Amino acid sequence: MIFPLLLLPVAVWGYCDPEFTLVGEKCLYFETHYKMTFEEAGEYCNEMRGASLVAIDSARQFKSIVDYIYSEGITSNSYWVDGNDIKTEGVWITSSGKEFPMGTPFWGGFLTYQEPNGEPSENCAHLFKSEKFYINDAKCNGTYAFICEQAELPPMKITNEAPEVNSCPMHYVAIGGKCLSFLTYEETTWDEARLRCRETDGDLATVNDIELLREINLYLKVQELTDHDFWLGASDAAVEGQWLWTNGSTVPMGTPFWGLNIGQEPDGAAEENYMALLSDGYFYFRDVEGSLALHPLCQLTE
Structure with a gap:
């Protein structure tokens, strides 16, 4: 299909390509103007020098994305992210086949149920504005904003791991x-x-x-x-x-x-x-x- 905007290759400067912003440990592009289906959003990202929908692979990265959405005031949209259970109901994976994170603190948790709850009709993951940007399962043919992740990063790596604990006393x-x-x-x-x-x-x-x-x-x-x-x-x-x-x-x-x-x-x-x-x-x-x-x-x- 023909997308409204096609970004051509340019030289990498700094840590992220010019269209992308460093959010947590990833270079991300938040598309807020165009609403697309899950498949279309993935294709759009891919045309940005091989980018993809953002894969949420840690709780800390997820928090960084949600914090950015609120800090930038781009809270009027829900956002597609890279996760689906299209192939096997209930088995959530990324487009590359990696396991998609489940449970707390990723998916919306209420007092009586936790997402995903759409069963066979809702097979694609988005950050749902009505659920405070927790992950929610949605129909893949719905149209939402989306977040792209830069394909390749320079060798710089940000780490913020919890300190190791060698041993704990009894009962801990x-x-x-x-x-x-x-x-x-x-x-x-x-x-x-x-x-x-x-x-x-x-x-x-x-x-x-x-x-x-x-x-x-x-x-x-x-x-x-x-x-x-x-x-x-x-x-x-x-x-x-x-x-x-x-x-x-x-x-x-x-x-x-x-x-x-x-x-x-x-x-x-x-x-x-x-x-x-x-x-x-x-x-x-x-x-x-x-x-x-x-x-x-x-x-x-x-």
Whole structure:
């Protein structure tokens, strides 16, 4: 087909080609003017010197993309990304055949279900503006804006890996560069949970890194703990709407940390001032009443 715009090859300068912007660790082009089907968007990207729809391959990259959309004010569009289950229903892959990330913190998670939920009729992935730019499955013949990824990058590589933890004390496990302890043998209020953590030289966990949230989710699945609910060390009890960790640092807000309900959490106003990871909420951040009986998720005090 003939596209409205065809970009011809030019010399690479700096880290990204001129049409692309460094977002996270990828050079990306956000097409916001033309709306195309999933297939057309892929072809359009390919005509930009062999680019492709962006492949989201890490939680940190996903967060960088969502942050960029909000910072640039380009929030009136949903965006195609490189993921589909066209060949085999329920098996999501990229155009190159690589596994597409599933679950939290990528796909929209509500209190009663998590995307993808379109079954055979919705086979292509996009960042859905109505779901705060979490990934959603959509009909491939729908027309949306899209994000292209530069085909080849110069050898510069940005790394921001979590520090390694050589060993953790008894009852703690190394996850995402931290020593964490999941106290599944008791359920307590938020205040009592802090006391339990302090008894083992810790405090309720602080989760500022989106990769850590993903690692926690993966651990819960492997250990078959996805039917448990856990306290985290954050609250806005002191000042409504000002969410702080127990160490006084600011809690990250929005996608991809906080889950969805009618809108986006936190949504409990003055009645719900404490943070939890809930099984029914797919282990995104949720605000709940501090009097609930949940399991403490402790972090070794550094």
